[in-house]
Amino acid sequence: MLDEPSENTSEPLTTPFSETSFTSPAAPATNSGKAENPPKRAGADERRQGVRREDHRYKILVRVACLLNSEMDLDRLLDLIIIEANNLLDTDRTSLYLVDADKKELYSKIALGIRQEIRLPLGTGLAGLVAVTGETINVEDAQHDGRAYHGVDREVGYITRNVLTMPLRNHNHTIIGVIQSINKHGKSFDESDIEILEAFASVVAVSIENATLRRDIERMFNSFVDTMASTIDARSPQTAGHSNRVAFYSQKVALELGMTPRQAQVVYLAGLLHDFGKIGVPEAVLTNPGPLSEAEWVLMRRHVVQTKEILSNMYFIGELKRIPLIAGQHHERLNGKGYPQNLTGEQIEFEAKILAVCDVYDALTVKRYYRNPLGAGEVLEYMSGLVGIEFDGTCMEGLARVVKIIGTPQNPTNDTAEQLYLQKDRNTRDYIRG
Amino acid sequence: MLDEPSENTSEPLTTPFSETSFTSPAAPATNSGKAENPPKRAGADERRQGVRREDHRYKILVRVACLLNSEMDLDRLLDLIIIEANNLLDTDRTSLYLVDADKKELYSKIALGIRQEIRLPLGTGLAGLVAVTGETINVEDAQHDGRAYHGVDREVGYITRNVLTMPLRNHNHTIIGVIQSINKHGKSFDESDIEILEAFASVVAVSIENATLRRDIERMFNSFVDTMASTIDARSPQTAGHSNRVAFYSQKVALELGMTPRQAQVVYLAGLLHDFGKIGVPEAVLTNPGPLSEAEWVLMRRHVVQTKEILSNMYFIGELKRIPLIAGQHHERLNGKGYPQNLTGEQIEFEAKILAVCDVYDALTVKRYYRNPLGAGEVLEYMSGLVGIEFDGTCMEGLARVVKIIGTPQNPTNDTAEQLYLQKDRNTRDYIRG
Numbered sequence: 004m005l006d007e008p009s010e011n012t013s014e015p016l017t018t019p020f021s022e023t024s025f026t027s028p029a030a031p032a033t034n035s036g037k038a039e040n041p042p043k044r045a046g047a048d049e050r051r052q053g054v055r056r057e058d059h060r061y062k063i064l065v066r067v068a069c070l071l072n073s074e075m076d077l078d079r080l081l082d083l084i085i086i087e088a089n090n091l092l093d094t095d096r097t098s099l100y101l102v103d104a105d106k107k108e109l110y111s112k113i114a115l116g117i118r119q120e121i122r123l124p125l126g127t128g129l130a131g132l133v134a135v136t137g138e139t140i141n142v143e144d145a146q147h148d149g150r151a152y153h154g155v156d157r158e159v160g161y162i163t164r165n166v167l168t169m170p171l172r173n174h175n176h177t178i179i180g181v182i183q184s185i186n187k188h189g190k191s192f193d194e195s196d197i198e199i200l201e202a203f204a205s206v207v208a209v210s211i212e213n214a215t216l217r218r219d220i221e222r223m224f225n226s227f228v229d230t231m232a233s234t235i236d237a238r239s240p241q242t243a244g245h246s247n248r249v250a251f252y253s254q255k256v257a258l259e260l261g262m263t264p265r266q267a268q269v270v271y272l273a274g275l276l277h278d279f280g281k282i283g284v285p286e287a288v289l290t291n292p293g294p295l296s297e298a299e300w301v302l303m304r305r306h307v308v309q310t311k312e313i314l315s316n317m318y319f320i321g322e323l324k325r326i327p328l329i330a331g332q333h334h335e336r337l338n339g340k341g342y343p344q345n346l347t348g349e350q351i352e353f354e355a356k357i358l359a360v361c362d363v364y365d366a367l368t369v370k371r372y373y374r375n376p377l378g379a380g381e382v383l384e385y386m387s388g389l390v391g392i393e394f395d396g397t398c399m400e401g402l403a404r405v406v407k408i409i410g411t412p413q414n415p416t417n418d419t420a421e422q423l424y425l426q427k428d429r430n431t432r433d434y435i436r437g
Numbered sequence: 438m439l440d441e442p443s444e445n446t447s448e449p450l451t452t453p454f455s456e457t458s459f460t461s462p463a464a465p466a467t468n469s470g471k472a473e474n475p476p477k478r479a480g481a482d483e484r485r486q487g488v489r490r491e492d493h494r495y496k497i498l499v500r501v502a503c504l505l506n507s508e509m510d511l512d513r514l515l516d517l518i519i520i521e522a523n524n525l526l527d528t529d530r531t532s533l534y535l536v537d538a539d540k541k542e543l544y545s546k547i548a549l550g551i552r553q554e555i556r557l558p559l560g561t562g563l564a565g566l567v568a569v570t571g572e573t574i575n576v577e578d579a580q581h582d583g584r585a586y587h588g589v590d591r592e593v594g595y596i597t598r599n600v601l602t603m604p605l606r607n608h609n610h611t612i613i614g615v616i617q618s619i620n621k622h623g624k625s626f627d628e629s630d631i632e633i634l635e636a637f638a639s640v641v642a643v644s645i646e647n648a649t650l651r652r653d654i655e656r657m658f659n660s661f662v663d664t665m666a667s668t669i670d671a672r673s674p675q676t677a678g679h680s681n682r683v684a685f686y687s688q689k690v691a692l693e694l695g696m697t698p699r700q701a702q703v704v705y706l707a708g709l710l711h712d713f714g715k716i717g718v719p720e721a722v723l724t725n726p727g728p729l730s731e732a733e734w735v736l737m738r739r740h741v742v743q744t745k746e747i748l749s750n751m752y753f754i755g756e757l758k759r760i761p762l763i764a765g766q767h768h769e770r771l772n773g774k775g776y777p778q779n780l781t782g783e784q785i786e787f788e789a790k791i792l793a794v795c796d797v798y799d800a801l802t803v804k805r806y807y808r809n810p811l812g813a814g815e816v817l818e819y820m821s822g823l824v825g826i827e828f829d830g831t832c833m834e835g836l837a838r839v840v841k842i843i844g845t846p847q848n849p850t851n852d853t854a855e856q857l858y859l860q861k862d863r864n865t866r867d868y869i870r871g
Binding site: 062064065069072173205206210217221226230231233285313321 | 498642664
């Protein structure tokens with residue numbers, strides 16, 4: 004889960020592009036208009052001031068547009084939108100609803116500035132109405148407006164005085180959501196507020212569409228890698244679910260050892276991909292129940308080289324470019340007796356050392372044709388005896404701590420791997436960023 | 438290749454968000470200031486007008502930010518940037534350079550408003566200098582400025598009078614490129630121009646970063662699907678390169694039949710994926726040189742079901758969601774004698790009918806253990822005899838036209854597939870868009 008909404012702690016964007024080049028006269032602060040009963044239609048002077056204030060807000064809005072469109076994570080983006088909306092409109096709170104076209108519902112990610120999931124049928128309440136009609140609604144007295152829906156207010160113990168509700172439209176003019184500015188400080192929303200929220204809504208819609216699309220493409224990529232890993236493992240019943248588990252353990256170890264989520268994601272993907280070369284190993288070898296002959300071992304060992312070859316043909320971006328290297332070293336050992344390159348100690352990538360311990364740990368804790376699964380404690384003890392010889396000490400410590408947290412694997416089959424899969428979705432963000 | 442730059446034909450953004458809500462007094466048009474020798478430092482009145490004009494430009498800039506961030510295609514985005522830059526700064530031309538960090542060079546996608554690739558070492562010319570120092574340079578007399586590089590001018594027969602050169606910085610403040618506004622109409626660039634270009638440069642940098650990242654993630658996904666298709670096909674030497682060729686033919690047929698590039702891209706990916714289920718077919722069957730036994734045919738036919746199963750476990754977005762369905766029907770035949778569902782006529786997806794003809798065409802035009810490859814003409818004639826029985830007539834016509842254009846396959850092996858691969862990169866855009 005994400006942190007609580009942070010609009011009270013984060014710094015809103017109040018400075019323009021750069022202080023030095025900012026040559027406009029100081030615009031009146033947006034909350035300087037807290038006069039009682041401001042006129043609905045301003046006089047000439049007030050209008051001029053209003054225009055300047057409004058234009059100043061456009062200047063801020065350009066900066067906000069850059070900020071929002073730079074945010075890759077959808078949840079963090081939604082938080083940012085709330086902060087900047089309150090700042091720009093000088094409001095107490097903001098609600099943000101997205102359209103779920105399949106279910107014909109609106110769902111809030113953040114309602115009244117509080118992170119909570121609320122679902123409304125399209126057409127219900129002000130937000131639901133705006134999502135259907137596409138017309139902006141400016142309610143000056145929400146307590147006595149029949150269209151307003153007070154369920155959320157009651158739930159969070161809040162009184163909505165006035166509320167400006169507006170559709171979010173994407174580049175095709177399709178309504179993808181609704182934004183609500185709530186309780187303008189000291190007065191009602193005026194025409195300049197409507198205009199600036201309209202501009203802001205355009206920026207918001209574009210940024211949400213982009214973040215959603217990016218997340219979806221990443222998901223598609225991840226699901227593809229995942230599916231292929233499962234499929235290749237499943238060629239031998241003995242290794243079903245293996246890559247998923249190694250990926251899962253390795254990511255946990257990486258995080259446990261203080262790597263960033265992005266670095267841990269590289270390890271995770273390398274774990275999923277580490278046995279892809281097995282696609283080139285004959286089934287007769289993969290499914291041989293007995294101990295392998297020397298000729299069969301040669302074929303089996305070749306899978307590491309093939310993993311590296313296959314991955315090297317792929318186009319990776321950013322930090323993911325190291326994946327072929329890392330995955331290709333998961334059978335190297337500190338003492339140089341691993342394969343395929345007989346690398347030693349420092350020649351082996353740290354991430355490959357993580358994969359190595361997780362790979363062996365999983366292989367020993369599952370059933371094989373020729374033996375029952377070993378217990379986690381037993382396996383860890385055995386592997387600890389090989390620290391400095393085959394395995395890296397830090398990685399072994401990390402693995403031991405992870406095993407302590409997640410417990411001994413119970414009957415780790417494909418099913419377990421699928422359970423792990425469910426847990427890991429929240430970890431598959433953030434790996435793509437330069 | 439893309440079209441020529443379109444800045445002379447496209448409509449620049451001159452209207453604000455919506456005419457109805459646009460309540461500001463008409464701001465002076467940006468090119469109303471074409472007075473001779475404008476003062477470097479404006480008086481109070483002029484400054485006020487300048488401020489208002491500048492602020493009006495921020496309003497336009499918000500709209501431009503939405504437009505740029507909605508553009509998914511990098512080349513079209515760069516064209517848009519040039520159009521909007523000229524409009525916003527009231528200039529004759531604009532150059533845009535991107536940093537190639539590996540080669541320590543700047544390369545232009547569009548220089549002096551003309552699409553051309555120019556490479557400059559970092560540090561050379563005004564653009565190269567700004568890319569290194571990060572400082573804006575405003576040159577009022579470019580013909581007598583020692584820092585200016587006149588190579589491009591000479592090449593395109595253009596005289597640069599004045600030029601404002603500014604870095605493009607991403608969200609990490611890394612310089613990712615340089616923008617140059619060239620020949621302000623009637624006067625030099627003033628402080629308000631510098632300020633608005635600074636704001637514009639932020640917007641541009643964010644949009645370029647986003648479009649580049651999105652393109653790279655898509656490339657990564659495509660290369661992964663490609664690599665897996667080649668690897669699975671290669672389990673049998675007889676089918677090496679098959680999926681790549683079927684994908685290539687199918688995409689061409691789809692385009693030939695008037696489908697959009699995006700629709701054709703769905704067909705292309707379905708072609709790459711159509712035999713993924715073969716990963717579950719035993720090698721003994723895949724590599725059996727002789728005619729298959731009935732039991733072997735059962736296993737072989739199962740690959741279609743497995744293709745659909747594997748693909749159904751994947752997360753597809755947008756129009757790609759139909760891929761499991763399409764790929765799962767590539768062995769259905771109009772007369773209901775196909776498999777696995779014995780679908781007939783209209784029950785079969787049109788895209789699956791395209792795959793069907795391309796799949797059979799490729800199988801017959803390559804060498805098999807038991808026969809030499811057949812000629813394209815011979816194969817088309819044979820297949821035409823099955824129109825309305827097994828194959829769709831429109832799809833056959835499309836295939837015949839495509840074969841006429843691309844010629845008979847010469848020794849279609851993996852190498853050919855790789856040549857096809859090189860041709861197809863330009864077709865792998867645009868498939869992801871709601």
